[in-house]
Amino acid sequence: MSKTAVITGSSRGIGAAVALRLAKDGFNIALNDLNEGMFENNTIVNDIRALGVEAEIFCADVSRYDQCESMVKAIKERFGTIDALINNAGITRDCLMARMSEEQYDTVISVNQKSVFNMMKLAGNVMIKQKHGKIVNLASVAGLYGNPGQINYSASKAAVIGMTKTIAKELGSRNINVNAVAPGFISTPMTDKLTDEQKAKILEAIAMKRYGTVDEIAGVVSFLCSEDSSYVTGQVIEISGGLSM
Numbered sequence: 001m002s003k004t005a006v007i008t009g010s011s012r013g014i015g016a017a018v019a020l021r022l023a024k025d026g027f028n029i030a031l032n033d034l035n036e037g038m039f040e041n042n043t044i045v046n047d048i049r050a051l052g053v054e055a056e057i058f059c060a061d062v063s064r065y066d067q068c069e070s071m072v073k074a075i076k077e078r079f080g081t082i083d084a085l086i087n088n089a090g091i092t093r094d095c096l097m098a099r100m101s102e103e104q105y106d107t108v109i110s111v112n113q114k115s116v117f118n119m120m121k122l123a124g125n126v127m128i129k130q131k132h133g134k135i136v137n138l139a140s141v142a143g144l145y146g147n148p149g150q151i152n153y154s155a156s157k158a159a160v161i162g163m164t165k166t167i168a169k170e171l172g173s174r175n176i177n178v179n180a181v182a183p184g185f186i187s188t189p190m191t192d193k194l195t196d197e198q199k200a201k202i203l204e205a206i207a208m209k210r211y212g213t214v215d216e217i218a219g220v221v222s223f224l225c226s227e228d229s230s231y232v233t234g235q236v237i238e239i240s241g242g243l244s245m
């Protein structure tokens, strides 16, 4: 039986690495990002298809419930099932609270947090009918410990952790596992934006003295989408090279 994974925000960064890894695990892949243009300069669709599974792009702004509704319907029609959902799409609008605008706050909450409600509800309904499913939400160490300049981002990621635990309790009896991963500092376009001074300070605090790679996140997500984690739910796995010890 073929199985399908949906990965939001998967044209690049962690999402693209997760898509490729789950394709290697045998999932057909529903890729998502804001628009087709996001996929223009990369080879992700062909790389996935070369592994012998199917890949399709479904454009939607996951902060918009109506767009998620159309996307989930289209994925269900194309692939038949939704066996794994990875809520990966996320943004930062960093700024100290004193200078942060309401727009910066609201945008991050709606993309990082509301999207997780939208997609867990819509794909979760498909999984309930199937009587199985795996949901993995991308949280962050900022949601666990806070981070100056990120009141919006840390609020959204702390919320994702609460939502993960709540929905793990609601859907556990339906054979649906719901977990979160909390990456530390991973080399992606999101962290490239940090200044050299910020980067040096961060490295000091990491036990392993290096940034993580997108593949190191994808490996843990793969485990959480596999039968090896069938009795793991409601958990937050920190992937930070020992940042918090």
Ligand code: NAI
Pocket: 008, 009, 010, 011, 012, 013, 014, 015, 032, 033, 034, 038, 060, 061, 062, 063, 087, 088, 089, 090, 091, 111, 138, 139, 140, 141, 182, 183, 184, 185, 186, 187, 188, 189, 190, 191
């Ligand atoms: P990234 O910026 O490289 O990729 C995020 C993707 O999400 C982009 O392709 C973007 O277009 C897409 N996206 C943004 N808004 C969207 C929307 N409304 N609808 C659909 N797609 C949208 O980010 P990265 O670094 O790969 O991060 C992925 C996830 O991991 C995010 O949730 C982020 O918060 C989380 N994370 C990343 C860390 C890092 O060090 N890179 C650390 C902790 C968490």
